[in-house]
Amino acid sequence: MFSRHLTKDISAYCHGELSSEDSKQFAEHIIACARCRTKFEEVKLGIKLAEQLPQLSAPDHLWHDLQPLLTNEPPQINLRSRRHPRIQLAAAAALLLIASASGLWLFNRPPSRPYWQVRRLDGTPRIGREGISNNGQLAIGQWLETDGSSRAQIAVGTIGNVDIDENTRVRLLETRATEHRLELARGKMSARIWAPPRLFFVDTPSAVAADLGCAYTLEVDDRGGGLLRVTSGWVALQLKDRESIVPAGAACETRPGIGPGTPYFEDSTTIFREALKKLNFENDSSALTSVLEQARSRDTLTLWHLLARVSEEDRVRVYEKMAAFTPPPAGVTREGVLQLDQKALESWRHALESTWMIMGGKGVFKK
Numbered sequence: 352m353f354s355r356h357l358t359k360d361i362s363a364y365c366h367g368e369l370s371s372e373d374s375k376q377f378a379e380h381i382i383a384c385a386r387c388r389t390k391f392e393e394v395k396l397g398i399k400l401a402e403q404l405p406q407l408s409a410p411d412h413l414w415h416d417l418q419p420l421l422t423n424e425p426p427q428i429n430l431r432s433r434r435h436p437r438i439q440l441a442a443a444a445a446l447l448l449i450a451s452a453s454g455l456w457l458f459n460r461p462p463s464r465p466y467w468q469v470r471r472l473d474g475t476p477r478i479g480r481e482g483i484s485n486n487g488q489l490a491i492g493q494w495l496e497t498d499g500s501s502r503a504q505i506a507v508g509t510i511g512n513v514d515i516d517e518n519t520r521v522r523l524l525e526t527r528a529t530e531h532r533l534e535l536a537r538g539k540m541s542a543r544i545w546a547p548p549r550l551f552f553v554d555t556p557s558a559v560a561a562d563l564g565c566a567y568t569l570e571v572d573d574r575g576g577g578l579l580r581v582t583s584g585w586v587a588l589q590l591k592d593r594e595s596i597v598p599a600g601a602a603c604e605t606r607p608g609i610g611p612g613t614p615y616f617e618d619s620t621t622i623f624r625e626a627l628k629k630l631n632f633e634n635d636s637s638a639l640t641s642v643l644e645q646a647r648s649r650d651t652l653t654l655w656h657l658l659a660r661v662s663e664e665d666r667v668r669v670y671e672k673m674a675a676f677t678p679p680p681a682g683v684t685r686e687g688v689l690q691l692d693q694k695a696l697e698s699w700r701h702a703l704e705s706t707w708m709i710m711g712g713k714g715v716f717k718k
């Protein structure tokens with residue numbers, strides 16, 4: 352198994368029908384292989400659509416995601432007119448198109464298990480009001496809670512596991528083929544996920560963490576502020592249209608109402624990190640001077656994220672500092688970067704990623 356492309360296994364993977372070992376190998380292949388990853392995204396979308404079809408209440412973003420796949424569709428079918436009677440036809444047509452394009456039959460599969468297995472590590476963790484002595488099951492909507500002397504481990508389907516530290520409250524929000532979602536209300540968890548990007552999410556009071564194939568810890572304090580520390584792979588932190596992409600060795604703080612700050616490497620100088628905190632969360636733009644003075648070559652991770660978050664004047668200073676370390680690649684102009692042209696920023700980021708990696712890890716990719 353797995354000596355070639357894995358398109359035949361995508362559906363089985365999405366429905367939790369592969370063994371843990373095969374799932375892990377599958378995920379590693381998907382992370383490395385653009386061709387299978389594209390197919391995987393298509394199948395994921397098809398399954399999502401199949402799940403939505405009976406009630407026909409797919410969210411707008413789903414239609415938005417779908418449209419690029421439907422470029423060959425006759426233009427008279429308007430997917431956005433959701434109240435139109437023809438929507439049923441359009442949705443069915445879209446589903447069939449995806450199913451046939453994938454060469455897969457997506458209907459009539461049993462749903463994946465609607466709960467997660469929980470194992471006691473220490474003390475007496477509780478699911479709802481029940482203490483668990485050895486193993487328990489966490490169903491959708493249920494809270495798992497630990498006190499000062501208990502810890503637990505959750506198996507996230509076949510894609511990984513999450514350790515829950517002391518004094519932590521988590522709730523299972525969703526578990527299905529295309530999305531696993533946990534809420535971390537307070538405390539600390541460590542996740543190790545072997546899955547293609549953006550299958551496992553953690554909601555916190557001040558940002559959503561999206562797994563991009565990785566291991567990380569996430570902490571939430573009593574005021575809803577968060578701290579993400581990534582030990583391998585990548586994690587994206589999001590609140591509305593603000594996104595921070597955090598590689599191994601880096602951390603990122605989040606605050607309610609603000610969302611994720613800029614990520615920073617944990618081996619950056621103390622002065623750098625303290626100035627960054629002022630810049631991110633105290634609206635103190637004078638702190639940029641210290642950030643720029645203290646920045647090393649790999650701190651372009653922080654500077655790249657700052658480009659879109661500082662004033663136009665300050666953006667020029669950030670640009671100059673970055674360009675002195677690693678000039679933008681061919682085809683990316685100073686003007687493009689300063690105007691925050693999305694393509695220019697992405698290309699520069701790809702060029703910088705090698706300086707952000709520990710021991711030549713894999714680069715991040717678009718979803």
Ligand SMILES: [Zn+2]
Pocket residue numbers: 355356357380384385386387388
């Ligand atoms: Zn492949």
